[in-house]
Amino acid sequence: MAFRPADPRKPRHGGVTMADIGRLAGVTQVTVSRALSTPEKVSAETLERVRNAVRQTGYVPNALAGALASSKSNLVSALVPSITNVVYSSMLHAFSEIVRGRGYQIMVSETGADAEREEQAIAAHLSRRPDAVLLTGVKHGPAVRRMLVNAAIPVVEIWDLTDTPIDCCVGFSHAETGHAAADFAIEAGYRQAATITAGDERARRRRDAFTARFGKLSGTVPLAVDFDHSASLGSGRQALAQLLEQGAPKGMVIFCSSDQSAQGVLVEAAARGLSVPGDIAVIGFGDQEFAASTEPGLTSIRIDRHVLGSVAANALVDRFAGAEAPETVHDIGFELIRRGSA
Amino acid sequence: MAFRPADPRKPRHGGVTMADIGRLAGVTQVTVSRALSTPEKVSAETLERVRNAVRQTGYVPNALAGALASSKSNLVSALVPSITNVVYSSMLHAFSEIVRGRGYQIMVSETGADAEREEQAIAAHLSRRPDAVLLTGVKHGPAVRRMLVNAAIPVVEIWDLTDTPIDCCVGFSHAETGHAAADFAIEAGYRQAATITAGDERARRRRDAFTARFGKLSGTVPLAVDFDHSASLGSGRQALAQLLEQGAPKGMVIFCSSDQSAQGVLVEAAARGLSVPGDIAVIGFGDQEFAASTEPGLTSIRIDRHVLGSVAANALVDRFAGAEAPETVHDIGFELIRRGSA
DNA sequence: TTGAAAGCGCTAACAA
DNA sequence: TTGTTAGCGCTTTCAA
Numbered sequence: 001m002a003f004r005p006a007d008p009r010k011p012r013h014g015g016v017t018m019a020d021i022g023r024l025a026g027v028t029q030v031t032v033s034r035a036l037s038t039p040e041k042v043s044a045e046t047l048e049r050v051r052n053a054v055r056q057t058g059y060v061p062n063a064l065a066g067a068l069a070s071s072k073s074n075l076v077s078a079l080v081p082s083i084t085n086v087v088y089s090s091m092l093h094a095f096s097e098i099v100r101g102r103g104y105q106i107m108v109s110e111t112g113a114d115a116e117r118e119e120q121a122i123a124a125h126l127s128r129r130p131d132a133v134l135l136t137g138v139k140h141g142p143a144v145r146r147m148l149v150n151a152a153i154p155v156v157e158i159w160d161l162t163d164t165p166i167d168c169c170v171g172f173s174h175a176e177t178g179h180a181a182a183d184f185a186i187e188a189g190y191r192q193a194a195t196i197t198a199g200d201e202r203a204r205r206r207r208d209a210f211t212a213r214f215g216k217l218s219g220t221v222p223l224a225v226d227f228d229h230s231a232s233l234g235s236g237r238q239a240l241a242q243l244l245e246q247g248a249p250k251g252m253v254i255f256c257s258s259d260q261s262a263q264g265v266l267v268e269a270a271a272r273g274l275s276v277p278g279d280i281a282v283i284g285f286g287d288q289e290f291a292a293s294t295e296p297g298l299t300s301i302r303i304d305r306h307v308l309g310s311v312a313a314n315a316l317v318d319r320f321a322g323a324e325a326p327e328t329v330h331d332i333g334f335e336l337i338r339r340g341s342a
Numbered sequence: 343m344a345f346r347p348a349d350p351r352k353p354r355h356g357g358v359t360m361a362d363i364g365r366l367a368g369v370t371q372v373t374v375s376r377a378l379s380t381p382e383k384v385s386a387e388t389l390e391r392v393r394n395a396v397r398q399t400g401y402v403p404n405a406l407a408g409a410l411a412s413s414k415s416n417l418v419s420a421l422v423p424s425i426t427n428v429v430y431s432s433m434l435h436a437f438s439e440i441v442r443g444r445g446y447q448i449m450v451s452e453t454g455a456d457a458e459r460e461e462q463a464i465a466a467h468l469s470r471r472p473d474a475v476l477l478t479g480v481k482h483g484p485a486v487r488r489m490l491v492n493a494a495i496p497v498v499e500i501w502d503l504t505d506t507p508i509d510c511c512v513g514f515s516h517a518e519t520g521h522a523a524a525d526f527a528i529e530a531g532y533r534q535a536a537t538i539t540a541g542d543e544r545a546r547r548r549r550d551a552f553t554a555r556f557g558k559l560s561g562t563v564p565l566a567v568d569f570d571h572s573a574s575l576g577s578g579r580q581a582l583a584q585l586l587e588q589g590a591p592k593g594m595v596i597f598c599s600s601d602q603s604a605q606g607v608l609v610e611a612a613a614r615g616l617s618v619p620g621d622i623a624v625i626g627f628g629d630q631e632f633a634a635s636t637e638p639g640l641t642s643i644r645i646d647r648h649v650l651g652s653v654a655a656n657a658l659v660d661r662f663a664g665a666e667a668p669e670t671v672h673d674i675g676f677e678l679i680r681r682g683s684a
Numbered sequence: 685t686t687g688a689a690a691g692c693g694c695t696a697a698c699a700a
Numbered sequence: 701t702t703g704t705t706a707g708c709g710c711t712t713t714c715a716a
Contacts, residue, residue: 015494017709028687033711043685058492063469064410065709068692072711073406075470084435089426096425096452105466108450110438124447127405128417150400152357233632264635270612271637293576293606295613359693370703375695385701407693410708414695 016059024053036061067129076316077107077125078134079118081200085230087258087286087305088136091158094309095134102317104131113200115141126151132316137202138162138169154319156312160202161331168328170312174202177301177334178209178255181283184336185253186217190281192252193218196239196261198227203257206285210255222255223248231257236264237271240280244272250279253342259284259291259300266294266341281342287335296340303334358401366395378403409471418658419449419467420476421460423542427572429600429628429647430478433500436651437476444659446473455542457483468493474658479544480504480511496661498654502544503673510670512654516544519643519676520551520597523625526678527595528559532623534594535560538581538603540569545599548627552597564597565590573599578606579613582622586614592621595684601626601633601642608636608683623684629677638682645676 018036019029027035027046035042035050042050053059067073076099080088096106107128109121118135122144125133132154138161140148148155148166155167162169185193193214197207204226211222223246225239239261243254256262262284269280276282276296284291287302311330360378361371369388377384377392384392395401409415418441422430438448449470451463460477464486467475474496480503482490490497490508497509504511527535535556539549546568553564565588567581581603585596598604604626611622618624618638626633629644653672 016492019709029710030688030712031686033709034686037711041685046685058488060465060468060489060493062410062471062709064406064415064471065692066711068404068406068410068694069709069711071692082435083425083438084428084431086426086428089431093424093426093452100451105449105470106451107447109442109447110435123402126402128447129404129406146400147402150358151402232635234635237635260632263632267635267637290575290602290605293574293579293609295609361693371694372696372704373702375693376702379695383701388701404693407708408695410710411693411695413708 016057018059018061021050021053021057021059024056025049071129073129073131074104075107075128075130076104076132076134077109077128077130079109079111079121079125080136081111081113082230083108083110086288087303088159091305091309091312094306095313096309098310098313098317102320111136113137115144119143119147122147131320132156134158134312134316135166137200138165138171139201140166154316156315158308158312161329163329165328168315168330170308170315170330170332172303172332172334174205175209177285178206178211179213180334180336181206181255181301182210182213182217184338185214185255185281185283185342188253188281188342190251190253190342191218192220192222192249194223194225194243194248194252194254195256196225196227196236196243196254196265197257198229198231198235198261199257203285206257207255214255231261233260233264233267236261236266237268238264240265240268250274251281253277253281253283255283255285257285259286259288259298262298262300262341263290263294266296266298270295277340277342283336283342287337291337292339294341299339299342300337301334302337304332307332358399360401360403363392363395363399363401366398367391413471415471415473416446417449417470417472418446418474418476419451419470419472421451421453421463421467422478423453423455424572425450425452428630429645430501433647433651433654436648437655438651440652440655440659444662453478455479457486461485464489473662474498476500476654476658477508479542480507480513481543482508496658498657500650500654503671505671507670510657510672512650512657512672512674514645514674514676516547517551519627520548520553521555522676522678523548523597523643524552524555524559526680527556527597527623527625527684530595530623530684532593532595532684533560534562534564534591536565536567536585536590536594536596537598538567538569538573538578538585538596538607539599540571540573540577540603541599545627548599549597556597573603575602575606575609578603578608579610580606582607582610592616593623595619595623595625597625597627599627601628601630601640604640604642604683605632605636608638608640612637619682619684625678625684629679633679634681636683641681641684642679643676644679646674649674 018032022029111118157169160171195207284300287300291298360374364371453460499511502513537549626642629642633640
């Protein structure tokens with residue numbers, strides 16, 4: 001059937017095929033395929049004619065068919081809790097740059113830290129036969145693990161650490177960040193503390209580690225304000241107000257689960273005429289871009305999200321190149337950046 | 343339990359096929375296909391057996407093959423300038439929710455407001471035969487238009503308006519936002535102004551519209567600080583410092599191209615002991631979440647990004663359902679939200 | 685250097 | 701309700 005009558009009811013999905021190009025160039029479809037994917041295996045003249053035909057028709061190869069035939073989709077799927085949260089999107093950006101540079105496309109889904117959504121997303125992604133999967137977090141249901149193992153493709157879990165990764169993981173210890181914040185606070189002379197926590201289970205782990213360590217070293221029990229929803233400048237302001245109402249002592253240090261809420265504390269303190277760090281000291285988490293520019297600068301825990309994304313991407317890319325995963329657990333660490341706020 | 347794929351160079355892409363499931367369930371492959379996509383066309387007993395076999399094997403259908411056979415990929419591709427910029431990612435989030443609810447997956451690429459990158463990204467995406475494309479902006483090269491028209495699929499251009507969309511567009515007039523800011527500023531009594539601009543061509547269009555209108559109504563020429571890189575809190579602080587050095591008069595109003603830089607102006611003003619809006623008034627753009635919580639609250643131009651994403655998604659979804667595009671240009675408007683900063 | 689033949693795993697008619 | 705027969709547009713042998 002050389003002629004396909006166009007049916008306007010369903011997407012035509014690019015009418016031009018390799019066979020069409022071949023007809024135009026006076027070669028077979030196979031030669032077109034070669035010209036496009038392995039030009040060195042084709043004579044200069046043929047290559048020229050094929051390329052002309054491609055240009056003439058605006059031909060775009062059908063990667064679906066290619067993937068089906070070759071069992072290689074050149075797709076990488078990425079699952080993140082949220083795309084609107086800069087800590088994830090900037091990691092994803094770094095990841096994408098590298099992976100895309102190797103000729104892979106990215107499929108993204110948001111899982112919202114919801115196990116069921118993650119499972120559905122994984123199934124949907126796997127049906128597209130990605131060549132690799134990026135997951136956020138290291139706690140996944142058995143169904144997820146099973147699907148992934150079944151798929152037999154490289155998987156990288158990020159943003160946390162575990163001894164039992166599905167395949168390999170790149171991240172840092174959340175508990176250690178809490179400990180580091182507590183140690184820093186004690187060393188800086190603070191003896192009273194509070195935590196402001198919003199977000200996922202990892203944020204709670206940071207809070208718990210901070211509270212345990214600080215409590216032990218200071219002999220005082222840190223106050224806690226927790227939010228269900230995700231952190232924001234507004235919730236930080238509100239949290240400080242709440243803490244103050246509860247009679248939180250001046251001179252305390254507040255460990256926030258994100259720079260957003262930490263900035264909220266800064267703003268609320270300024271609005272109330274409280275000095276930072278004199279009356280209230282603040283430690284954020286994430287070291288977002290604005291942290292260096294607040295007044296005073298925000299002391300925060302830096303996760304190098306660019307490095308995180310890059311290491312994860314390279315872990316996959318190396319595997320594509322045939323390397324065995326030499327290191328299945330990669331700790332990228334973190335750094336407490338001291339600025340004016342604590 | 344780190345696992346290794348058999349040969350990482352050639353992903354196995356899920357060994358189980360519909361035929362395998364059929365063998366297990368004692369039916370043909372076609373019946374499995376029916377059981378999975380149109381269960382009502384299969385007997386209850388058969389359905390049961392197929393589903394058992396699926397569960398047993400952890401079978402994940404190959405959407406690549408399905409798409410190739412049916413000319414329907416259930417993929418929607420989305421191109422945005424940047425994924426780390428909340429104004430885009432939040433729009434994308436709203437868009438995704440709806441589109442995903444209809445069974446479509448999203449492929450995302452960043453174009454960085456770079457025409458060539460956009461062209462490459464489009465080609466890469468189209469090779470995957472998406473059922474629709476979302477583009478940011480309305481200015482595209484001829485090659486892009488051609489590929490898109492060639493693909494013969496619904497295209498929605500967002501975040502701007504044009505009389506000549508490729509297919510349909512959903513956005514607002516950037517010039518009008520500049521005019522609205524100027525009108526507001528004049529009405530509020532300001533007679534001196536400045537602009538702080540970073541980002542893309544659309545931001546410059548807002549600036550130019552503001553400058554023209556404000557200049558005409560006030561008889562004074564607004565000062566301008568422009569940045570090449572994207573806006574940040576830090577660049578806002580720096581810009582105010584620069585403006586002050588240039589002898590910018592007190593009592594002026596500053597129109598910023600984003601809430602980030604506007605917040606920077608707020609922070610810098612506070613650091614210098616300048617009162618807002620007394621000494622310096624500020625108008626942002628985007629009405630991001632934090633704008634309501636700064637001190638004072640940030641007067642800003644709100645674009646309802648959720649509505650934008652939703653309208654765009656529904657425009658596509660309606661087309662999938664067979665509707666002709668009744669409205670090819672959709673103006674979602676904007677709103678100037680007055681808070682304390684101006 | 686090129687071509688012919690055989691699938692990749694599914695959906696879409698059409699029959700039974 | 702189920703099965704049969706053809707492809708979808710490519711890549712991959714194997715021949716020429």
